[in-house]
Amino acid sequence: MKKVIIYSQETCPPCHKEKIWLKENGIEFEERDIRKNDQYLQELIELGAAATPATIIKDDDSEEVILGFDQAKLAQILGV
Numbered sequence: 001m002k003k004v005i006i007y008s009q010e011t012c013p014p015c016h017k018e019k020i021w022l023k024e025n026g027i028e029f030e031e032r033d034i035r036k037n038d039q040y041l042q043e044l045i046e047l048g049a050a051a052t053p054a055t056i057i058k059d060d061d062s063e064e065v066i067l068g069f070d071q072a073k074l075a076q077i078l079g080v
Helices: 013-024 038-046 071-078
Strands: 003-008 030-033 054-058 063-067
Touching: 003 013, 003 038, 013 071, 030 038, 054 071, 063 071
Parallel strands: 003 030
Antiparallel strands: 003 054, 054 063
C-alpha cells in the first residue's frame, strides 16, 4: 500500500483542492501543515519545494515527489 504525505498550509487553495480530490478518490493521506510545525517546513525545503502543496508518495520500493497539485500525475501514480 502506498503512503501519501501532503505538505500544505491553510491559506493554499491548491492544497484544499488536492485534499478534496484525494478524499473523493478514497485515498488516505497524512497532512503536514508547514505553518503549524517548523519541522514540516524544513522537510518541505529539503524536498526542493518553494510552495505548497508538495506530495510524497511512498511504497516499499520507491518514493515519488509531486510539486503542486498535478491531478494527472497523482492519478497515474495512485492508480485512480
